[in-house]
Amino acid sequence: MKQIKLITFLTLTICLFNLTLSCSKTDDVIDVVEEVIPPEENETEQPIVLSNEVNDFVWLGLNEVYLWQNEIANLADDKFSNTDEYYTFLNTYDTPENLFEDLLYKRGDVDKFSFIVDDYRALNNAFQGISKSNGLDIGLVRLGNTNDIFGFVSYVANNSDAASKDIKRGDFFLSVDNQQLTVDNYGDLLFGDNASYTLGMATITNNTIEHNGKNISLTKTEFTESPIHISKVIETQGIKVGYLMYNSFIANFDNDLNTAITDLKSQGITELVLDLRYNPGGRVTSALALCSMITGQFNGDVLIKEQWNTKYQSYFEQEDPEYLINRFPNALLDGTSISSLNLNKVYILTTDGTASASELIINGLDPYIDVVQIGTNTTGKYTASVTLYDSENFGETNANPNHTYALQPLVYKSANVNGVSDYFNGLTPDYLMTYQTSTGATAEGENLLNLGTLGDINEPFLAKALSLITGTTTKASQANKAFIGLDVKHIGGSKDFNPLRNGMYTTLKIN
Known part of the structure; x- marks a missing residue:
């Protein structure tokens, strides 16, 4: 199980300074108007009081493990020389959210995905696929x-x-x-x-x-919600094609996914269409397992490499370089053997809602097998995050009972075995799905007036995959080109309000 090993890098010393002003009294007159009145002989300055303990948690967590910690001057290990300076800085922020946002690296341009929540119970439920x-x-x-x-x-x-x-x-x-x-x-x-x-x-x-x-x-x-929305076999022109629509990488469903792959395998499929159009990501270990389910012939080979912040990367490279490597697994987290299809080609359907761990599948498999991407550019999230709780080692056990805040900062970026990473603009499809609008423009993605039924051979994205598999142009593919769509501007969707958002998650190892 891939987890974070907590390192005791944090060296900020919490010490209070009683600054005593010792001045000798004098009767000297400075001028005819004003006489110097010295302070009381034993007068001391009062230490600064922290106004919000959550702010302390936010700073410590980001200083410890944030991917771009070394790029943020206010997160430097030696930023503060004493507690008063530290608390004075934290007290300039009226909410933990404002502090968190101000400590992120190029928010919106580079770091688009770190987030903070005020109720980690809802976040924990979301990790298990539970939501209201x-x-x-x-x-x-x-x-x-x-x-x-x-x-x-x-x-x-x-x-x-x-x-x-x-x-x-x-x-x-x-x-x-x-x-x-x-x-x-x-x-x-x-x-x-x-x-x-x-x-x-x-x-x-x-x-x-x-x-x-x-x-x-x-x-x-x-x-x-089970992430396995559809799993079926489509037989076309004598070819058995597996169709799997998988909508999130949730570790609790790894065994169900393994069972679905076993069932497709038992029915003799020779091709697989993996539909990740609405999959915003999830648990890294689940994505790694799916890579092995699709293949199986690369057990133990390097699938994904990790790049952490400067201090963690240096530590891992010196003490445990294998920690930075994610290899093709042959078993699930509970030890169950992975059922593999041993394919040399996979067809993957994508949209701009395909993110993170879904992109890891495409990028990770690309050096090993023929990955045929159909649809539009993906989101462009090549980074993973971890949940930090307000405890001594940032684990949930013994978390501060005074609040339920948690942080989900980005902690590493992933690269495939060839070093491919930093796909800011997403992964580009081999076959771009487009349609004509009523104004004559060409739009990319799904035509809202011709969405079709998921899993049906006439659904435009699946029809395109089947036409590539069979080497023939289907009637559905021809119809999609002729079907006039709308000129619209997308505003958002339900995935934007999911506690997990577009995520690729690892877990914190507690020592």
Whole structure:
């Protein structure tokens, strides 16, 4: 199990200085107007009091393990000469969030993914696939130049509340509880604390979207979503193709994934289409395991190499260089043998929602087998993070009971065996999926007016993969080119409000 080994690099000495001002009294007159009045002989300055203990946790955590610690002057090990200086600095920040943001490296340009939470219990649940959800995965777009937006359904999670309602992929909605969705209110209406809401459904005709009179009431529950959304065999022109839509890398589902691969293997598939369009990432060990499930012939070979901050990297290189290497595993974390397909080619479907651990799959496998990427550029996240809790060794055990803050800072960047990393703009597909809009422009990605049914041979992205596998152009591929779409601007989606966001996660080793 790949974990962080905590190193005692932190050398900030916490010591209080009683600065005593000793001055001799004098009766000398300075001038005719003012007489010097010396301080009391034993007067001392009072030490600075820390106003928020969470700020201390934020600084210590980022100083210890943040990937770009050496690039941030305010995180330097020798930044403060005494406690008063340190506390004075921390007290200039009124919230832990403001301090955290101010200590990040080129926020928004380089570090786009570190985050802080004020309730790690929700974060811990998310790591296990548990969240309060009705099961809808949705996107939100703006049509035109107004603040009004509308939503569309990307998929409905299996066994969720939404799965029992009359709503499906490709459906549109304009309002929530009779309120028109806007760029200002969609967060509260769709992803707020409300346990239930009613969607006002809509239809698009001739570039015009209107309510169609249909309403769908949905309820959020504590729901565990299986990342295995679809696993099936498609037989086309005598070729057995496995289709696997995998929507998150969650360690709790590694055995289920292994079972799904075993089932595909038992049915004699010779090709695999791996659908990662809506997979924002997750646990690194789960991604490594999937790489071995796809292949199997590279057991023990280098899959991914890690680059930590300066002090950690130096330590690992001197004391434990193997720690920086992630190899193709032959077993899951619990010791279960990995079932492998032994493929030399895999077809992977991507969008800009394909991130982090999903990108690791593409980048890691690329030097070993033929990875055929179909869709659009991925997110561009080649870094991994770790959860830090406010305890002596940053583990959850014995965490400070006074608060539930946790940090999720980036701690290393990954590179494949050939050293490929830093793909800021994402991984570029071999086959770019496009469609024509009503204005004659060419747009990239999924056509909202022709999303199709996931797992169906006529769904445009899957149809493209099947046409490459069979060497023929399918009717669905031809139809997608001719299907006129919308000119829209994407605003956001449900994955943006997931506690995990776009993540690739490792765990902290506690000594």
